[in-house]
Amino acid sequence: MEELVNKVAELKMLWKHKRHLAFRCLNVAMIGLSALMLWKSLMVVTRSESPVVVVLSGSMEPAFQRGDILFLSNHDAPLRVGEVVVYKVANKDIPIVHRIMKVHEKPDGSVEVLTKGDANRYDDTGIYAPGQKWLKREDILGRARGALRYVGMVTIYLNDYPKLKYVLLGIMGIFVLTSKDS
Amino acid sequence: MNTVWVRLNAVVFFGLTVLLGLALMTATSTYLHEGHPTVKTLRLNKIKSFRSQSKVDRAIINFDLEADLAPAFNWNIKQIFVFVVAEFATKTNPLNQIILWDKIIEKPEDARLNLKKMHVKYGLIDQREELKGTDVTLHLYWDHMPLTGRLYTHSVAEDTFTLPMEYIRPGQQV
Numbered sequence: 540m541e542e543l544v545n546k547v548a549e550l551k552m553l554w555k556h557k558r559h560l561a562f563r564c565l566n567v568a569m570i571g572l573s574a575l576m577l578w579k580s581l582m583v584v585t586r587s588e589s590p591v592v593v594v595l596s597g598s599m600e601p602a603f604q605r606g607d608i609l610f611l612s613n614h615d616a617p618l619r620v621g622e623v624v625v626y627k628v629a630n631k632d633i634p635i636v637h638r639i640m641k642v643h644e645k646p647d648g649s650v651e652v653l654t655k656g657d658a659n660r661y662d663d664t665g666i667y668a669p670g671q672k673w674l675k676r677e678d679i680l681g682r683a684r685g686a687l688r689y690v691g692m693v694t695i696y697l698n699d700y701p702k703l704k705y706v707l708l709g710i711m712g713i714f715v716l717t718s719k720d721s
Numbered sequence: 722m723n724t725v726w727v728r729l730n731a732v733v734f735f736g737l738t739v740l741l742g743l744a745l746m747t748a749t750s751t752y753l754h755e756g757h758p759t760v761k762t763l764r765l766n767k768i769k770s771f772r773s774q775s776k777v778d779r780a781i782i783n784f785d786l787e788a789d790l791a792p793a794f795n796w797n798i799k800q801i802f803v804f805v806v807a808e809f810a811t812k813t814n815p816l817n818q819i820i821l822w823d824k825i826i827e828k829p830e831d832a833r834l835n836l837k838k839m840h841v842k843y844g845l846i847d848q849r850e851e852l853k854g855t856d857v858t859l860h861l862y863w864d865h866m867p868l869t870g871r872l873y874t875h876s877v878a879e880d881t882f883t884l885p886m887e888y889i890r891p892g893q894q895v
Contacts, residue, residue, distance in 0.1 A: 542726060601827065602800050602866040620806050620818035621862045621874055638802075643848050644816035651848070657802060657825065685871045687744060714726075 587613035587681035593691030598656030606692035611681030623683040748870030751797040761787040763879035772888040778852035780845040790832040802864040811851035
């Protein structure tokens with residue numbers, strides 16, 4: 540508690556010395572922008588708009604559990620059967636991680652694929668948009684290339700309790716703004 | 722190191738760094754593992770039915786499979802996803818790949834497969850009605866799904882058979 544009162548007092552003092560405050564804010568901005576740069580570079584290298592996704596459902600168990608992180612790549616190689624891909628249904632925000640069950644490739648190189656979760660009984664036709672029977676290349680965000688366990692649970696908690704996001708950012712912000720340079 | 726916050730900060734971030742290091746070591750420890758599983762047989766046993774349903778051609782088959790996938794396992798493998806693929810070309814689609822049957826193997830002890838007259842899980846379904854007289858090749862694929870690290874799939878092509886020129890009703894002799 541005393542720490543908190545100290546921090547608030549420090550913040551009040553910072554506000555009096557505007558130049559110091561500006562310097563501190565710049566520090567915070569540097570950290571934030573570096574993280575953003577790293578993320579955007581990852582998007583370029585993997586050619587995917589979402590190079591890291593969190594597994595949200597248990598439809599690929601036991602291989603992937605809720606809370607696992609998957610690294611994706613989206614290079615131009617044609618889609619082939621058996622690949623674990625991440626896709627979004629039109630107009631929905633949730634990325635789905637399932638395996639390609641059927642591939643039908645046309646003479647011009649375009650494909651129509653059908654996906655299914657390993658642990659699901661039926662294929663994904665019920666999940667696609669009404670009337671949609673196949674996924675096309677544009678629907679696919681990328682192929683899963685690597686896995687890291689459990690770390691994604693943080694994202695799931697932050698999404699389930701959005702206030703937690705603001706609390707966390709607030710605490711981090713205060714600490715960076717008021718940390719001593721010693 | 723004189724306040725709770727500084728200590729907590731140090732413990733948390735050092736802990737996370739160590740975990741990340743261990744994860745990287747786990748992933749690289751099996752990166753080069755090759756393992757040579759053997760596939761003795763994968764072949765068509767019998768075409769159970771072959772007909773047109775809702776404007777698309779549909780074939781149901783039995784197959785034989787004898788394979789030992791235990792060498793594909795290493796300590797970093799969570800499961801091997803085995804599946805049988807039928808690959809064929811039609812007039813409309815130069816390449817079609819359909820998974821006919823799949824299985825999850827979690828332990829090397831369960832990785833010796835000896836299946837005779839195994840009924841497929843999913844039908845060989847075309848997008849049109851172009852399966853009559855088509856050559857179909859059966860492939861065996863196995864996907865290595867790690868605890869931590871990269872996903873990779875190996876496959877081997879085995880038997881090729883030709884679908885009959887006429888439809889067969891279930892129970893009819895081929």
